[in-house]
Amino acid sequence: xxxxxxxxxxxxxxxxxxxxxxxxxxxxxxxxxxxxxxxxxxxxxxxxxxxxxxxxxxxxxxxxxxxxxxxxxxxxxxxxxxxxxxxxxxxxxxxxxxxxxxxxxxxxxxxxxxxxxxxxxxxxxxxxxxxxxxxxxxxxxxxxxxxxxxxxxxxxxxxxxxxxxxxxxxxxxxxxxxxxxxxxxxxxxxxxxxxxx
Numbered sequence: 001x002x003x004x005x006x007x008x009x010x011x012x013x014x015x016x017x018x019x020x021x022x023x024x025x026x027x028x029x030x031x032x033x034x035x036x037x038x039x040x041x042x043x044x045x046x047x048x049x050x051x052x053x054x055x056x057x058x059x060x061x062x063x064x065x066x067x068x069x070x071x072x073x074x075x076x077x078x079x080x081x082x083x084x085x086x087x088x089x090x091x092x093x094x095x096x097x098x099x100x101x102x103x104x105x106x107x108x109x110x111x112x113x114x115x116x117x118x119x120x121x122x123x124x125x126x127x128x129x130x131x132x133x134x135x136x137x138x139x140x141x142x143x144x145x146x147x148x149x150x151x152x153x154x155x156x157x158x159x160x161x162x163x164x165x166x167x168x169x170x171x172x173x174x175x176x177x178x179x180x181x182x183x184x185x186x187x188x189x190x191x192x193x194x195x196x197x
Contacts, residue, residue: 009046011036017057021095024158025054055115062118064094065149069125076129080136085179087129088152092175096149097156123149140185151178 015035019027029050033043047053072087126145133139139148155174163170 005046008036008038008042012038012043012046012053013056013060016053017060017095020054020057020158021097021156022158025057029053058115059118061094061096062115062122065091065096065122066118066125068094069122069129073125073129073132076132076136080133080138084133084136084138088175088179091149091152092156092171095156096153097158134186137186137190139182140189143182 012032016027016032019032019035029043030040032053033040036043043053047056068087068090072083072090075083075086123145126148130139130143130145130148134141134143152175155178156171159170167173
């Protein structure tokens with residue numbers, strides 16, 4: 001693939017990801033092409049269907065998720081609390097809401113091929129990270145990788161413009177509530193383990 005063609009493809013995926021994060025995955029493909037600075041014919045030369053574009057957005061987000069997880073795993077031993085919060089903030093910035101919106105028709109087990117493989121690799125990496133986060137007492141023992149990713153995805157799902165304007169810091173507040181709840185449950189579990197019977 002020529003360098004300019006590769007740049008256009010990357011621009012299309014980036015713009016689709018942005019628009020999915022803002023509006024959900026049913027955005028008009030004309031809007032994706034326009035936002036990427038190309039014509040609709042160029043979009044269809046790169047992606048034969050909406051499903052093919054959605055798949056590429058999913059793969060891009062899952063690759064970023066693995067990268068963020070790898071970095072968090074390296075940072076966790078030095079400062080678990082800081083590394084955990086930075087990781088969750090990074091998950092928020094990854095537009096996991098866009099991933100959930102894009103892949104939601106397939107989340108009931110219909111994922112296949114490269115997307116399914118990428119999802120499994122990503123969830124395995126998150127699960128490995130959660131072992132250290134659980135050991136640090138930051139989350140309850142039963143928090144699973146899929147649960148965490150879906151929770152962040154739900155918190156970051158696209159909201160109507162009226163909601164975004166009325167509550168501009170809603171995602172930050174919900175992330176704080178989520179993390180406080182996980183920490184509180186972890187604390188209850190720890191107290192129950194040391195409580196005399």
